[in-house]
Amino acid sequence: xxxxFLEITEKKEVEEVIADLSLKIAKKIAAEPEKxxxxxxxxxxxxxxxxxxxxxxxxxxxxxxxxxxxxxxTFYADESNPxxxxxxxxxxAGEFPSQxxxxxMGYCTGIATGAPVPKGAxxxxxxxxxxxxxxRVKIYKPVAPAENIMPAGSDIKQGEKxxxxxxxxxxxxxxxxxxxxxxxxxxxxxPSVAIISTGNELIPPGTHLEPGKIYDxxxxxxxxxxIVMGCVPLFLGIAPDSLExxxxxxxxxxxxxxxxxxxxxxxxxxxxxxxxxxxxGLGEIIVHGVDIKPGKPFVLxxxxxxxxxxxxxxxxxxxxxxxxxxxPLLHTIAGIHSHNDEEDGKxxxxxxxxRAKAAVRIFSEPGRNEYVLVTLTKKIEEENAFFLAxxxxxxxxxxxxxxxxxxxxxxxxxxxxxxxxxxxxxELLKYLYSKN
Amino acid sequence: xxxxFLEITEKKEVEEVIADLSLKIAKKIAAEPEKxxxxxxxxxxxxxxxxxxxxxxxxxxxxxxxxxxxxxxTFYADESNPxxxxxxxxxxAGEFPSQxxxxxMGYCTGIATGAPVPKGAxxxxxxxxxxxxxxRVKIYKPVAPAENIMPAGSDIKQGEKxxxxxxxxxxxxxxxxxxxxxxxxxxxxxPSVAIISTGNELIPPGTHLEPGKIYDxxxxxxxxxxIVMGCVPLFLGIAPDSLExxxxxxxxxxxxxxxxxxxxxxxxxxxxxxxxxxxxGLGEIIVHGVDIKPGKPFVLxxxxxxxxxxxxxxxxxxxxxxxxxxxPLLHTIAGIHSHNDEEDGKxxxxxxxxRAKAAVRIFSEPGRNEYVLVTLTKKIEEENAFFLAxxxxxxxxxxxxxxxxxxxxxxxxxxxxxxxxxxxxxELLKYLYSKN
Numbered sequence: 073x074x075x076x077f078l079e080i081t082e083k084k085e086v087e088e089v090i091a092d093l094s095l096k097i098a099k100k101i102a103a104e105p106e107k108x109x110x111x112x113x114x115x116x117x118x119x120x121x122x123x124x125x126x127x128x129x130x131x132x133x134x135x136x137x138x139x140x141x142x143x144x145x146t147f148y149a150d151e152s153n154p155x156x157x158x159x160x161x162x163x164x165a166g167e168f169p170s171q172x173x174x175x176x177m178g179y180c181t182g183i184a185t186g187a188p189v190p191k192g193a194x195x196x197x198x199x200x201x202x203x204x205x206x207x208r209v210k211i212y213k214p215v216a217p218a219e220n221i222m223p224a225g226s227d228i229k230q231g232e233k234x235x236x237x238x239x240x241x242x243x244x245x246x247x248x249x250x251x252x253x254x255x256x257x258x259x260x261x262x263p264s265v266a267i268i269s270t271g272n273e274l275i276p277p278g279t280h281l282e283p284g285k286i287y288d289x290x291x292x293x294x295x296x297x298x299i300v301m302g303c304v305p306l307f308l309g310i311a312p313d314s315l316e317x318x319x320x321x322x323x324x325x326x327x328x329x330x331x332x333x334x335x336x337x338x339x340x341x342x343x344x345x346x347x348x349x350x351x352x353g354l355g356e357i358i359v360h361g362v363d364i365k366p367g368k369p370f371v372l373x374x375x376x377x378x379x380x381x382x383x384x385x386x387x388x389x390x391x392x393x394x395x396x397x398x399x400p401l402l403h404t405i406a407g408i409h410s411h412n413d414e415e416d417g418k419x420x421x422x423x424x425x426x427r428a429k430a431a432v433r434i435f436s437e438p439g440r441n442e443y444v445l446v447t448l449t450k451k452i453e454e455e456n457a458f459f460l461a462x463x464x465x466x467x468x469x470x471x472x473x474x475x476x477x478x479x480x481x482x483x484x485x486x487x488x489x490x491x492x493x494x495x496x497x498x499e500l501l502k503y504l505y506s507k508n
Numbered sequence: 509x510x511x512x513f514l515e516i517t518e519k520k521e522v523e524e525v526i527a528d529l530s531l532k533i534a535k536k537i538a539a540e541p542e543k544x545x546x547x548x549x550x551x552x553x554x555x556x557x558x559x560x561x562x563x564x565x566x567x568x569x570x571x572x573x574x575x576x577x578x579x580x581x582t583f584y585a586d587e588s589n590p591x592x593x594x595x596x597x598x599x600x601a602g603e604f605p606s607q608x609x610x611x612x613m614g615y616c617t618g619i620a621t622g623a624p625v626p627k628g629a630x631x632x633x634x635x636x637x638x639x640x641x642x643x644r645v646k647i648y649k650p651v652a653p654a655e656n657i658m659p660a661g662s663d664i665k666q667g668e669k670x671x672x673x674x675x676x677x678x679x680x681x682x683x684x685x686x687x688x689x690x691x692x693x694x695x696x697x698x699p700s701v702a703i704i705s706t707g708n709e710l711i712p713p714g715t716h717l718e719p720g721k722i723y724d725x726x727x728x729x730x731x732x733x734x735i736v737m738g739c740v741p742l743f744l745g746i747a748p749d750s751l752e753x754x755x756x757x758x759x760x761x762x763x764x765x766x767x768x769x770x771x772x773x774x775x776x777x778x779x780x781x782x783x784x785x786x787x788x789g790l791g792e793i794i795v796h797g798v799d800i801k802p803g804k805p806f807v808l809x810x811x812x813x814x815x816x817x818x819x820x821x822x823x824x825x826x827x828x829x830x831x832x833x834x835x836p837l838l839h840t841i842a843g844i845h846s847h848n849d850e851e852d853g854k855x856x857x858x859x860x861x862x863r864a865k866a867a868v869r870i871f872s873e874p875g876r877n878e879y880v881l882v883t884l885t886k887k888i889e890e891e892n893a894f895f896l897a898x899x900x901x902x903x904x905x906x907x908x909x910x911x912x913x914x915x916x917x918x919x920x921x922x923x924x925x926x927x928x929x930x931x932x933x934x935e936l937l938k939y940l941y942s943k944n
Contacts, residue, residue: 110713114732128907129722165749166709168720186709186821188720227908234911243736244911244937247729247823251722251907255714272602273622277546278691284604284624286565286687293683296550300679313601385622387683471564471687472663475670475680501680 080361083396083441086372089358090397093379094404097263101331101405105258110249113241115302116259117407122235124252127225131168131188136220139202139209140193141180143217154203154210163187180209189221196220228252238407260407263303263332266325267294269310270318270337270347271385276310289387289471290336294394298334301399302406306330313337318350326354326376331405333378334398337385347371347382355380363485365442367393387471392443392480424500426479428459434490436483445477446498461498477501516797519832519877522808525794526833529815530840533699537767537841541694546685549677551738552695553843558671560688563661567604567624572656575638575645576629577616579653590639590646599623616645625657632656664688674843696843699739699768702761703730705746706754706773706783707821712746725823725907726772730830734770737835738842742766749773754786762790762812767841769814770834773821783807783818791816799921801878803829824909828879828916860936862915864895870926872919881913882934897934913937 105119134140141157149155160173162182173181175192183189183196194217201213228234234248235241241249241257249257267290274288275281288310295305308324311317318335325333335347348357348371355375362370366389371382381398383390428448436442446461461481464473479498483490490496541555570576577593585591596609598618609617611628619625619632630653637649664670670684671677677685677693685693703726710724711717724746731741744760747753754771761769771783784793784807791811798806802825807818817834819826864884872878882897897917900909915934919926926932 110728111731114735126717130717131720133722164708166707166720168718186707186722234908243729243732243827244913246732247725247827248907248911250713250725250728251823253713253715253717253723255712271622272600274602276691277686277689279689281562281566281689282604284567284602286569286622287689289683289686292546292686293679295547296679296682299550387687391679391683471684472670475684477680 080363080368081359083362083364086359086362086370086397087400089372090401091404094401097331097379097401098405098407101261101263102407104261106261107256108259110246110255110257113246113249113257113259114243116241116257116262118235118237118239118241118245118257119260120258121233121237122249122254122257124228124230124232124234125254126252127230128228128251129222129224129226131224133222133224134163134183134185134187134189134196134220135222136196136198137185138183138199138220139180139197139211140175140183140189141195141197141211141215142175142177142193143195143215143219145177145180146195146197146211146214149211149214151212154212156208156210159204159207159209160190163190182209194218194221263402263405264328264330265298265303265305265332265334265402266328266330267291267298267305267307268318268321268325268333268335269385270313270321270335271310272312274310274337290383290385290390293387293391293474294334294336294383297391297394297399298402301402303332303402313346315346315350315353318346319353322350322354322375322380326378331378332398332402333375333380334383334394335380336383336390348373351375351380351382362393363439363441364393364396365437365440367396367443368440370397372397388445388473391474392445396443425497426459426500428461428496428498430481430490430492430494430496431460431462433492434463434481434483436488436490438488439485441485442483443480444483445473445480447476448478448498459498461496474501516799516804517795519798519800522795522798522806522833523836525808526837527840530837533767533815533837534841534843537697537699538843540697542697543692544695546682546691546693549682549685549693549695550679552677552693552698554671554673554675554677554681554693555696556694557669557673558685558690558693560664560666560668560670561690562688563666564664564687565658565660565662567660569658569660570599570619570621570623570625570632570656571658572632572634573621574619574635574656575616575633575647576611576619576625577631577633577647577651578611578613578629579631579651579655581613581616582631582633582647582650585647585650587648590648592644592646595640595643595645596626599626618645630654630657699838699841700764700766701734701739701741701768701770701838702764702766703727703734703741703743704754704757704761704769704771706749706757706771707746708748710746710773726819726821726826729823729827729910730770730772730819733827733830733835734838737838739768739838749782751782751786751789754782755789758786758790758811758816762814767814768834768838769811769816770819770830771816772819772826784809787811787816787818798829798833799875799877800829800832801873801876803832803879804876806833808833823907824881827910828881861933862895862936864897864932864934866917866926866928866930866932867896867898869928870899870917870919872924872926874924875921877921878919879916880919881909881916883912884914884934895934897932910937 157180160181163169165184165186169190173190195215203210269288269291275285277287298305311321351373357373359372370393373380383393445464448459479500481496593616596617601620601622605626609626631651639646705724705727711721713723734741747757787809793809795808806829809816819829881900884895915936917932
């Protein structure tokens with residue numbers, strides 16, 4: 073039970089390492105796109121520019137129910153002096169005009185909205201402005217050439233770019249693909265993330281609780297957080313705190329082809345540096361210890377080109393370090409930082425901050441960058457509404473901390489006390505955790 | 509091809525009818541919850557209060573690596589005068605102390621973080637403040653009773669409410685469920701929405717384009733919009749514009765058990781009121797025609813207690829009416845309007861408005877509530893940044909309209925012209941269409 077010392081890295085430095093790493097992995101993932109049917113393309117990210125293989129509409133299309141005519145045949149028509157044209161049948165939507173329906177002067181066809189305009193015709197008279205009488209129709213109002221016709225390719229031209237590489241496919245984009253008849257699309261692969269829990273005391277929820285055991289929380293919260301970040305979690309189970317077992321799980325995660333590996337537990341000095349040793353056996357340690365609380369024993373390693381994140385076992389610390397270090401990487405490699413985002417900076421960062429007042433004096437550990445979880449209560453005083461932030465104790469590793477917390481306050485290493493009533497900035501947690 | 513007249517209803521009246529209807533259907537759906545495993549619970553809505561079946565932690569738990577002691581045995585310890593205790597073995601995390609490890613005065617056990625504190629002990633001395641020597645340990649710093657122990661039930665008490673009925677399950681909630689060992693949860697059912705396209709000219713994307721045909725866009729955009737609203741789409745295919753075929757599809761959608769039915773196309777006067785007639789044959793028409801453009805031929809009917817929405821076939825009009833009338837209903841019945849939302853009004857309404865200046869004069873049809881789709885361009889003039897809104901013509905039914913549009917301006921029935929440079933409010937579309 074010898075004490076192990078951590079080499080503490082500064083938070084900012086860790087963030088820079090992760091930012092660099094994210095771009096490298098994002099590039100690799102972008103180079104391996106996959107094809108999906110448009111039925112399953114919603115929310116995915118186009119991984120190439122997409123061009124229309126055809127004109128939309130594919131033919132000159134009537135935009136009204138009425139009569140396809142030669143416009144000049146109607147130029148002098150009015151209520152008292154209608155033009156009379158001979159009707160060569162009717163073109164319903166979905167049918168192509170026959171050769172016998174080609175229009176010459178003095179002739180027309182009945183036509184439905186959406187039907188192809190027959191050869192020779194260059195305008196459509198609305199049904200309201202005409203009256204049928206046997207095989208003839210009287211036109212009471214002139215039409216200009218091209219009136220009530222949507223020309224072939226006027227919506228989308230053959231070869232036109234309809235979707236830009238990097239665009240998130242919303243119903244607008246999937247609709248454009250459908251319009252062009254495209255039913256498969258090349259999209260960015262969703263990164264897969266292997267998740268491993270470690271700890272002799274952990275058992276999965278739904279099993280019988282043996283004495284001395286507790287239920288594994290991190291498998292659930294980390295898997296769900298990975299989904300929220302647009303990636304696919306792959307839970308590999310609970311490993312006991314031994315070098316052999318953890319090394320075996322790490323090797324298993326490499327075989328699955330996961331792009332990122334997350335291991336929670338087994339990172340504090342107490343359990344004897346099992347995880348860092350396991351990582352060193354297969355690759356290298358980049359970070360072991362960060363100057364933040366909670367989250368000090370955070371580990372980042374690289375094994376066969378894959379980042380391995382070692383998060384503390386305490387569920388609150390695990391989620392805080394996930395949000396600080398893992399989620400920016402997943403965000404980037406999942407490609408959520410795409411063209412759509414560039415147009416609106418707000419969607420890049422999922423967090424939201426509000427101002428509040430400290431409800432009580434808050435103490436922070438000297439020389440540490442501390443994240444203090446708080447609950448918020450709304451107060452109204454003399455017509456001014458504001459929020460009061462109450463700190464929640466996290467040291468104990470309570471899981472209820474997380475469900476009670478509305479957000480956290482960052483207390484920098486220089487600061488030790490926040491006075492009661494002092495204004496603080498609260499990073500809201502629900503924006504981090506919500507799928508909506 | 510006789511002309512049919514629509515009885516126009518005011519938009520506000522339609523919205524009220526739909527709001528009433530939404531609450532009724534939401535209640536019915538809330539009464540039929542379903543059980544899901546916590547692995548698939550993310551983003552679902554709890555349909556009952558959930559209570560913990562046990563204390564968390566289930567036992568008095570050490571929060572440090574060290575020695576479980578009787579606090580009073582350490583009260584006078586200091587660096588020069590340590591207390592010496594006899595070690596009764598070691599309790600690792602995950603193992604329950606044996607009877608022989610019960611602590612009496614003068615004794616202690618080694619203990620790992622997370623391990624159960626043995627009977628008799630009431631504090632844990634950190635490993636840093638002790639030094640082992642054979643079967644004894646020297647304690648150099650006193651501990652207070654309860655120090656470094658997290659008592660059973662101090663995180664979550666047995667019977668404590670951990671999740672409130674109506675809460676959206678984020679990783680925080682699924683984590684709390686896992687902590688309590690709960691692996692199944694009762695959630696609100698996702699409403700199912702039958703989707704039918706009608707039109708003789710329509711063929712599915714991915715098939716060969718016959719002359720006179722066009723690809724069906726609405727099946728895709730409506731299905732994806734239904735997913736965005738938290739419901740499950742069920743596309744029943746394309747029906748030709750005939751009373752028999754549309755009635756048959758309506759009956760089929762009733763058999764599937766869909767909660768809501770959406771039919772696009774076949775609602776304008778031109779195609780002979782096929783859909784309203786089909787609805788009347790099986791139920792009743794509530795709305796036929798609204799005073800808005802695009803979207804005038806909108807239909808709402810009720811068949812066997814299920815709302816049937818008839819949307820125009822034109823993809824842009826279909827999506828505009830979907831967003832105005834269908835999506836508020838789906839939003840309510842999917843239960844997205846839940847407790848989480850109450851805490852933050854902003855998440856209820858998915859739309860976002862920005863101010864812009866009309867880039868050109870915009871004309872609106874007299875006596876109609878018109879939605880003018882616009883694209884936005886950012887301008888900087890003398891250090892002031894603002895948006896210019898350019899109108900997009902929608903009359904033609906272009907699909908590219910939608911992918912080009914950034915949002916829409918509402919022009920009320922009293923207003924016919926928006927002057928160039930006039931300030932307008934643009935409802936942003938990407939907030940409606942985005943899953944993120």
